Amino acid sequence: GLNALYSIALKCPDIDFIVRGSSDADSLDIVKKLAELPNVDIVEGYVTAEEMKKVFYEADWVLVPYESASQSGIIMDAYRFSRPVIAFEVGAISEQVKDKVTGCLVPSGDIDGFSAAIKEVYALDKTDFAQFVKDSYGFGFEKYSSCKGAGKFIELLCSISDK
Numbered sequence: 755g756l757n758a759l760y761s762i763a764l765k766c767p768d769i770d771f772i773v774r775g776s777s778d779a780d781s782l783d784i785v786k787k788l789a790e791l792p793n794v795d796i797v798e799g800y801v802t803a804e805e806m807k808k809v810f811y812e813a814d815w816v817l818v819p820y821e822s823a824s825q826s827g828i829i830m831d832a833y834r835f836s837r838p839v840i841a842f843e844v845g846a847i848s849e850q851v852k853d854k855v856t857g858c859l860v861p862s863g864d865i866d867g868f869s870a871a872i873k874e875v876y877a878l879d880k881t882d883f884a885q886f887v888k889d890s891y892g893f894g895f896e897k898y899s900s901c902k903g904a905g906k907f908i909e910l911l912c913s914i915s916d917k
Contacts (some may be wrong), residue, residue: 755819756784758842758865762819763791765869769876770794771817774801774809810835814883815857815875819868820844833894838886840871850897856890 756777763771773796777785789796801809810816816832818841829850832839839857841847842864853859858871878886 755821755842756781756788758819758821758863758868759817760784760788760791761865762817762869762872763788763794765865766872767793769872772809772813773797774805776800806831807835810837813837815840815872817868817872818842818847818851820847821863823847826850830894830898833890833898836887836891838875838890840868840875842868852889852893855886856893857886 759771759773763769771791771794773785773788773794776799785796785798788794810831814837816828816837816839818826818828818839820826820842821844823845826841826847829839829841829847833856839851841851841857841859842862843859844862848859851857851859858875860867860871875883875886
């Protein structure tokens with residue numbers, strides 16, 4: 755999704771983008787192009803748990819412009835840090851992002867739509883943004899937390915033993 759992110763960042767010059775992580779040999783050229791944009795802050799390399807925590811707290815939204823995906827661990831982390839998500843609707847991403855509740859889903863490859871979604875969410879008032887934040891955390895807790903997972907596992911075991 756780095757090529758898409760480059761196009762999106764060009765269309766949203768008033769929005770600051772934070773990019774963290776290690777790139778592979780195939781993505782070095784686009785990472786260099788992204789780094790040249792004044793609204794993109796890139797730190798290349800391994801991201802520790804503490805650095806990741808800091809980045810999530812500094813971000814308002816998490817962008818997932820994947821070209822393809824089954825699901826995304828980044829989305830689960832976003833919800834853990836109460837961050838809503840804007841993502842292309844690819845693979846099973848629509849099972850992880852509830853459009854207009856925990857974030858925004860954009861048709862796959864629709865750069866203009868993704869850019870418009872970013873501008874739309876950054877224009878939200880504090881109350882509407884706070885609702886996205888609350889819903890993101892709540893959805894993530896219900897769907898992905900170890901507490902809820904353990905409870906579901908116990909329910910399953912009980913239902914089996916009852917038979």
